[in-house]
Amino acid sequence: xxxxxxxxxxLLFLTGFGFGQISTPxxxxxxxxxxxxxxxxxxxxxxxxxxxxxxxxxxxxxYGEFWRVGxxxxxxxxxxxxxxxxxxxxxxxxxxxxxKPGMDEWQIMLYPYSTTNWMAYMEETPLVTLTVxxxxxxxxxxxxxxxxxxxxxxxxxxxISWENTLVKFPIELNTDQAVMASIDRTMAGPSANDYYAAxxxxxxxxxxxxxxxxxxxxxxxxxxxxxxIVRLKSQLQAENGDxxxxxxxxxxxxxxxxxxxNQDYVRLNEKAIEMWMKKM
Numbered sequence: 001x002x003x004x005x006x007x008x009x010x011l012l013f014l015t016g017f018g019f020g021q022i023s024t025p026x027x028x029x030x031x032x033x034x035x036x037x038x039x040x041x042x043x044x045x046x047x048x049x050x051x052x053x054x055x056x057x058x059x060x061x062x063y064g065e066f067w068r069v070g071x072x073x074x075x076x077x078x079x080x081x082x083x084x085x086x087x088x089x090x091x092x093x094x095x096x097x098x099x100k101p102g103m104d105e106w107q108i109m110l111y112p113y114s115t116t117n118w119m120a121y122m123e124e125t126p127l128v129t130l131t132v133x134x135x136x137x138x139x140x141x142x143x144x145x146x147x148x149x150x151x152x153x154x155x156x157x158x159x160i161s162w163e164n165t166l167v168k169f170p171i172e173l174n175t176d177q178a179v180m181a182s183i184d185r186t187m188a189g190p191s192a193n194d195y196y197a198a199x200x201x202x203x204x205x206x207x208x209x210x211x212x213x214x215x216x217x218x219x220x221x222x223x224x225x226x227x228x229i230v231r232l233k234s235q236l237q238a239e240n241g242d243x244x245x246x247x248x249x250x251x252x253x254x255x256x257x258x259x260x261x262n263q264d265y266v267r268l269n270e271k272a273i274e275m276w277m278k279k280m
Contacts, residue, residue, distance in 0.1 A: 028071035035148040037156045038175035040081035040092075042148055044158075046070035050143045056163040057101050066122050069097050069160060070144060074118035077110070077158075084172040085110060086130030095128075096121050099160075099167075105131050106167050135166040153205070176205065195219035196229055203232060209239035227256035227265050234272065243276040250276070 026047075033044040049071040054060050061067050069075045074096040083090050086108075094113035098121055099106050110128035111121045141161045149168070150157040153175045159168040179201055186194045195215040202212035213236040219229055234249035250269045257265035 030072075031146075033147055035151070035156070037148065037151055037171070038153045038173040039178055040079060040083070040173060042080075042156070042171070043078040044075070044146050044148075045078075046075040046097075046144075046146055047072040048144045051140070051163050057165055058103065061101055063102050064100055066119075067099050067101060068118035069099050069146065073116035074098075074113070074121065075146070076113055081178075082174065084174075085128050085169065088128045090128060098122075098126075101165075101167075102134065104134055106134050107131050108167075108169055130169060132167055132169045135168075137161065137164055137166045140164050141166075190218075192219045192222035195222070196232070199236065200232060203236055203239070209236055212236050213240060225252070225256055227253045227260060227262065230256060231265060231269060231272075234269070238272070238276055243280045246276050247273050247280070 028047040028049040031044075031046055031048045033042075035042050047070045057063070075098075076094055077097050078094045079090065079092050081092050090110065096111045096113045096118065098109045098111065098118065100109075108128070108130050109121075109126035111124055111126050114120075140163060144162040145160075147159050148156050148171075149159045150170075153173075155170055155172045157168045157170055159166065161167075183198045183201070187198065190198070196219045199212040199215040199219065202208060202215070213233065216229065216233045216236055220233065230249060230253035234246045234253055237243075237246035237249055250273050254266055254269035254273075257263075257269065
């Protein structure tokens, strides 16, 4: 009985240690960035070390040596669609990001993602290699920050900033090609919304204004007048040089906006009318 009691006591004692672990914060906490660009999503997963009074580039991180662009595991980039980086086609999927920081330039490398162990990639041939300028910034960045900036429908920049250094490189997309293909497919049997979406895209991207005006007219012929659709028509009339027609259409859009109590569109139409009347 005594032996059994001792064994049970030891089991309970040891089990208590297993469930009594202390939780502490990570020195380099995990960060995740999710950003829609054009028609695709870009996700960045990385660990975020802080300067903590140290000299980072050229000291903590020697120039010319591999760096995981983070801490702990390999930094991971995921693209939901195909992109182009440094002139190289990059298929949809996940990639490990490594770099070799320099005083004035960095070498950026991208590898198909296969493991969290960033050192494993050092022996592999990168899919993408490009050299970018390193910029000095006046406002220090305490915690490593990777983000997506300069967002356009066809491109964006991946930006790395830490300590007093900023590095960025472009990510190019085939948005226009994909949208045009979608428009071609959809226009075989379009709805009013399809006509509006196509006309709106053409207007925003500076494409064929005559074609866009034809589409917005078809949209309006298929459903009730909406102030935002009528405003688009006025903008396309102006793009085609029909300022008189644009003014009349903008007045109609303004009436509809007032009925809907949308003061933003009332002001937009007022400014457009004032501008176009000067061109008549």
